Amino acid sequence: MGVRRVAIVGYAQTKHQWDMPKTREDMVFEVAKGAAEMAGVTREEIDTVINASSDYLDGRTISELFLTMPSGAYLKDYTKTEMDGAFAALYGVMKILAGTHDVALIVANTQGSTFNPHQVSYHMLDPTFDRQLKVLNDMAIAAIQARMYMDKYGVAEEEVAMVSVKNLWCAAKNPNAHRKMPGVTVEDVLGSKMLYEPIRELMMSPVSDGACAVVLASEEKARKLTDNPVWIEGVGSSQDFYVRDRNLQRLEALEKAARRAYRMAGIKDPFAEIDVAEVTERYAHEELMIYEALGFCEEGKARRLVDNYVTWLGGQMPVNPSGGALGADPITATGLIRIVEAAKQIRGEAGAYQVPEVRRALAHGQAGICAQSNIVFILGGEE
Amino acid sequence: MSEEEIVRAKSPIPFSAGFRWSVGEVMEHFIKSLGERKILGGKCPRCGYTYVPPRNRCGKCYSEIKPENLTELSGKGVLVGYTIAHVELDGVGNIKDLEEPLVIGAVKLDGADSTIFVPIGEVKPEEVKSGMRVEVAWREETEGEIGDIKYFKPAG
Numbered sequence: 001m002g003v004r005r006v007a008i009v010g011y012a013q014t015k016h017q018w019d020m021p022k023t024r025e026d027m028v029f030e031v032a033k034g035a036a037e038m039a040g041v042t043r044e045e046i047d048t049v050i051n052a053s054s055d056y057l058d059g060r061t062i063s064e065l066f067l068t069m070p071s072g073a074y075l076k077d078y079t080k081t082e083m084d085g086a087f088a089a090l091y092g093v094m095k096i097l098a099g100t101h102d103v104a105l106i107v108a109n110t111q112g113s114t115f116n117p118h119q120v121s122y123h124m125l126d127p128t129f130d131r132q133l134k135v136l137n138d139m140a141i142a143a144i145q146a147r148m149y150m151d152k153y154g155v156a157e158e159e160v161a162m163v164s165v166k167n168l169w170c171a172a173k174n175p176n177a178h179r180k181m182p183g184v185t186v187e188d189v190l191g192s193k194m195l196y197e198p199i200r201e202l203m204m205s206p207v208s209d210g211a212c213a214v215v216l217a218s219e220e221k222a223r224k225l226t227d228n229p230v231w232i233e234g235v236g237s238s239q240d241f242y243v244r245d246r247n248l249q250r251l252e253a254l255e256k257a258a259r260r261a262y263r264m265a266g267i268k269d270p271f272a273e274i275d276v277a278e279v280t281e282r283y284a285h286e287e288l289m290i291y292e293a294l295g296f297c298e299e300g301k302a303r304r305l306v307d308n309y310v311t312w313l314g315g316q317m318p319v320n321p322s323g324g325a326l327g328a329d330p331i332t333a334t335g336l337i338r339i340v341e342a343a344k345q346i347r348g349e350a351g352a353y354q355v356p357e358v359r360r361a362l363a364h365g366q367a368g369i370c371a372q373s374n375i376v377f378i379l380g381g382e383e
Numbered sequence: 384m385s386e387e388e389i390v391r392a393k394s395p396i397p398f399s400a401g402f403r404w405s406v407g408e409v410m411e412h413f414i415k416s417l418g419e420r421k422i423l424g425g426k427c428p429r430c431g432y433t434y435v436p437p438r439n440r441c442g443k444c445y446s447e448i449k450p451e452n453l454t455e456l457s458g459k460g461v462l463v464g465y466t467i468a469h470v471e472l473d474g475v476g477n478i479k480d481l482e483e484p485l486v487i488g489a490v491k492l493d494g495a496d497s498t499i500f501v502p503i504g505e506v507k508p509e510e511v512k513s514g515m516r517v518e519v520a521w522r523e524e525t526e527g528e529i530g531d532i533k534y535f536k537p538a539g
Contacts, residue, residue, distance in 0.1 A: 021389060059394070116476035128406045129436045132529035135468075135487050135502050143466035144489050144500070151464075151513055195478075196487075197467040241442055244497045245434065248464065248489070 006096045007222035007229035008379070009215050010039025011340040016178040016210030016328035019113040024058070027211040028109050029070035035213035036072070036105065040225050046215070047101035049073035050092050052085035052108035052332045056120045071107045071213075084108065084280070085212060085336030086365025086375045090235055092216045102218045108333040109211035117207055117331055124369055126242065138282075138369050139204065143196035145248045145370050146285040150198065152249050153300035155288065157198050161189035162306045163284040164202050164326055170313055171323025173352035176337075178328035179206045189284075202326075203284040210330030212337045230343040233360070234267070234378035236260025243369050251286075254293035254364070254374040261362075262295075265378040270295045270362075274378070276345045276355045277319045278338035279364040281326060286371060287319065290364065294376075313353060321345070321353040335365020339377055346381040409437040412453055418527030422519065423453045424495045435495040458519040459538055460492035467508045484508050490517055490535055504534035 012034025014020070014027055022030075036046065049071055053063040063082075068074045077095075081088045085108025092104035110117075121138035125131050149155065165184055172182035181188075184202070192202040222229040238260070240246050240253035258270070267273045277294065281287035288302035296317060297305055305311045311319040320327075322341040325334050342361035344350045360380045367373040406414065413423045413436045425437025430444040435456065440447050468485040470478050486503040488511075503511065504520060516538035525531040 116472070116478070118478065119472050119474070119476040122472060127402065127404050128410055129529060130500065133501060133532070135485070136500050137472055140466055140468060140487050141500065143468075144464045144487065147466060147513070148464035148489070194469045196469070199466075244499060245432075245442070248498070 004097050004099060005219040006093045006216055006232045007219065008232065008339070008343050009217045009222050009225045009229055010035040010037070010041070011212070011214045011343060012038060013176050013212040013333070013337055013340055014210045015176050016208045016330050018178065018206070018208065020111065020209035024109055024111055025066050025070045027111070027209070028067050028107055031211045031213035032071045032105060032107050035215045039215035039217070041103055041215060043072040045103055046072060046076065046105045047103050048077040048092065048095050049105045049107065050078070050088040051080040052083060052088040052106070052336065053080065053110065054082055054332055056123060057110050057112070057114065057117055057331055059115050067107070067109070071105065077101065083332070083367040083373060084365040084375070085333050086339060086363065086377065087237065087335075087367070089214060089216065089336060089339060089377070090237060090375060093232055093235060096216060096218050102221045104216040106214045106216065106336060107211065108336040110331040110333055111209040112207035112330060113209050121369065139196050139199060141243055141369055142283045142286070143199045146198055146283065149249050149285060149289060153303070155285070155303045157190060158186050159303040159306060160198070160203060160284045160288070161186045163281070163287045164189045166306065166312050167281070167320050167324045167326040168202070170321050170353050171327025174322045174327060176328065177323040178208045178210070179326065199283060205282045205325040205329035208328045208330040210328060210333050210337070212333040212340055214336060214339060228347055229382070230346050231380045232377060233380045234261040234263070234265030235376065236264065237373070237375040239373045243372070246370070248370060250299065251289050251293040251371055251374065254290060254366070254371060254376070257374040257376045258294050261376040261378050265380070267378065271317060274317070274360050274362050275358040276321060276342065277317065277362040277364070278322060278341045279319060279324060280335050280338060280366045281320070281324050282329065282366075282371075284326065287324070291319070294362065294364075313355065318355045321350065321355055335363070335375065338363040338365060339379070342377070342379050346379055407439045409439055409448060409450055409453060412450055413437050414529065415527045417529065417531040418525045420521050420525055422456045422458050422492065424456050424492070426452050426454045428452050432496045433494060435492055435497045435499055454494065456492050456494045458492070460490050460495070460517060462488045462503070462511070462513060462515045462517050463491050463498060464489035464513055465503065465511050467511070486511050488517065488535060501532065502534040503536065505536040
C-alpha cells in the first residue's frame, strides 16, 4: 500500500467582524455548508467532523452545544478540540492518513464579542501563583516579550509598527477581514492608544467574530471531487513550557513545529522553497519572531525583512497578504483561516491580494499565552 | 438590524465561583515559607534546573522534584524585562485606564532558572531598566500566602 495523501477540497469563511448580527450556529451553518458545497460533498459523504471552539471564550461549558446540527455532525464520527482549528485540521489529516476515513469536515468558530478574550487570558494563567498576583494577562506578557525581544536585537518601535501597517493595508484588500485601514501609517500606529508599553492598540489583533470550515479528502476521493486539489505536504506541531520557564526572546516551539513540517514536505531551504506564508501574529512584534522561528532569516534579523519590504505584498516572501490576525482574529478560527488563505493563494483565488505564481504556501496556527502551542502546515498545488 | 433591534441573551458568566485547587506538596512548602519571608525554589535533582515557584516534576528532563529538593533563594534577582501598564482588566471584561501607570516586571531570581512576573514598586516608570537589580518587598504582616509578596523593588 502506498502512502496516502490528503488534500483540501473545499473551504469557506465568514466576513469577520465585531459583534456579528448572527448567532454562532448561523455562522457555523454558513461556513460548514459553504465548504461542503465547494467540495461538492453532501452531509452523507462526510465521514468525520471536528470542531474547534473554546468553552471559556464562548461562555458555556461544552462550547459545541448546538453546533452538531449546523455543522452536520449529529450521529457522525465527531470530536472537538479546545485549541485552534489548525490543530483540528491535523486530527482530520490523521484520520484520513490512518485509512479509516475519506472525508473530514473541520469547523472552527469564536465570537470574541461574547466576552473580552483578554479577560479570558487571565484564566489561562497558573491559578496557584500568577492569578494570585493579579497583574498578568496575555497583553502584559506579550508586552514584556516585545520589550525583551526589541532590546535584545535593537528593534525600533517604528519597525514593529511597520508590521501593523503592512498587514492592515493588506486587510483592506481582503473582503473577509475585520480591521481594514487602507493608508494607515506608522505614525497612526504609534499614535494609537498605549495599552502595555510598547504595545499599542494597532499592534494587537482586534477582537473578532468569525468562523471557518475546511473539507479534507483522501487522494482517491479528492481526484474525483476536484481538478484543483491543494495537497497537505507537511505538518508539524509543538508545545513550549509554561511562560515562566520559556526563553521569551524566541519561539522555540514554532521552530520545532516548522522543522517537523519542513522535513515531512522535503523542504531544505524554506525561504527559497516557500512562496507565501500566512501566520497567526496576535501582536505585531510576534510576526518578526515568527520569521526567525520559521527560518526565513537569522535570529535577530527579522526587522530587515520588514524594513526592506521582503515580506510585503510584492516582496520576495509575502507574509500575511490576507492581513493576518492583525486584520481579523476570531481566535479558534484564526489558524484555520490561515490554511484557507494559503490554499486560496495556491489556487489563484486571492483577488486583490494574490501573490503571483504560488506553488507552495505555509500556514501557521497558535494557541496559548505568547504562542505557547504552534502548528505549521505546508500546502502545495499540483506538480 | 439596528443595535436597538438586536435581542441579546445575557448571563453573568464567568460567575464568581470559588474554585479550589490542590497546590501540591512542594508548592505547599513554598506558600507556607512566604509567611517566614523565605522564597523557595525547586531544584531538579537530575538536571539542576531550578523552578520558582517550585513544581513537583521537571518538564525539561522528566523527573520528580521532592520536598528535599527545595532550596532557599535570597529573594534578590535581575529584572530581565518589563512593561509599563497604562490599562488594566477589571475582572469582568472591561479594559480600564489606570490613574497611575503600573510597572510589571519579569524577574530572574538569583539561583533560579524560571522567570517570575511580578509588580515592581518604589520606582518611577521612566527609571525602570532591564538588567537592574531588584528584591522582594514583603507586606507588613506575612501570613503564608502568595499575597505576602507585595511587589519587587530596586535592590538596596
